[in-house]
Amino acid sequence: MTGQAEGAGGREAPATIDGFRHILPITTRWMDVDVYGHVNNVVYYSYFDTVVNEHLVSAGLLDPQTSPVIGLVVETRCVYFRSLTYPAPVMAGLRVTKLGTSSVRYQIALFQGEDPSAAAQGHFVHVYVERASQRPVPIPDPVRALLLTIAV
Numbered sequence: 001m002t003g004q005a006e007g008a009g010g011r012e013a014p015a016t017i018d019g020f021r022h023i024l025p026i027t028t029r030w031m032d033v034d035v036y037g038h039v040n041n042v043v044y045y046s047y048f049d050t051v052v053n054e055h056l057v058s059a060g061l062l063d064p065q066t067s068p069v070i071g072l073v074v075e076t077r078c079v080y081f082r083s084l085t086y087p088a089p090v091m092a093g094l095r096v097t098k099l100g101t102s103s104v105r106y107q108i109a110l111f112q113g114e115d116p117s118a119a120a121q122g123h124f125v126h127v128y129v130e131r132a133s134q135r136p137v138p139i140p141d142p143v144r145a146l147l148l149t150i151a152v
Contacts, residue, residue, distance in 0.1 A: 014081045014118040015109045020093030021150040024051045028086040038083035044120050045076060048108045051092035052124055055150075061143050069140055071104070071126030078122035084112050093118075096151040102136040103127045104147055 017023070026047055034040040052071075056062035062070070084090055091111040098105035105125045109118035128139045139147070 012079060012121075015093070015107070015121050016116045016118070017091065017093055017109070017111050018116065019152070020095050020109065021152075022051070022055055022094040024054055024092045024094070026050060026090045026092055028084065028088060028090060030086060033086045038085055041078070041080065044078050044080070044084070044110060044122075047090060047092050047110055048076070048078070048106075048122065048124055049073075051094045051108055052106050052126070055094055056143065056146070059146050061140075061146055068131055069128055069137055069143075070131050071128050072134075073124055074103075074127050075125040076122065078120055080120045081117070082119045084110060084119050088112050090119075094150060096147045097123070099139075099144070099147055099151060101138050102129075104139065107152075 028039060032039045032043045053062065053064070056071075057064070061067075064070075089112070093109040093111065095107050096104055097107045103125055105123055107121065107123050109121035111117075112119050127136055128143075129135055130137050
């Protein structure tokens with residue numbers, strides 16, 4: 001993560017929940033668990049996608065079916081510190097770490113239980129495009145204003 005402290009051995013340290021301005025509770029599901037008894041790694045990205053899009057949809061700034069300008073994921077990353085489990089809710093923290101003309105970098109961290117440090121964290125980069133042409137466009141002003149409220 002950009003600006004993320006390093007832990008032992010040069011590996012980045014887990015973020016803490018108090019550093020996030022938007023928190024979304026997510027219910028783990030039976031189907032999220034793999035044969036090893038923990039939430040499967042691909043599900044973490046689903047949680048990332050959920051917290052980002054929930055924030056936009058809840059603010060009335062994204063209609064996945066009709067919005068003329070949409071954000072497409074062009075880069076992702078996830079670092080795992082400990083396993084998430086079922087049944088236990090996950091708290092997904094969201095903040096913006098970089099806001100460009102047509103792109104935004106979200107940092108997301110997943111928390112479970114009483115531990116204030118992330119079980120996993122990573123980022124998504126969205127590039128905003130016109131839906132019809134799929135060509136990059138500036139982030140719409142109302143979306144930019146919302147993103148600034150969770151920027152660090």
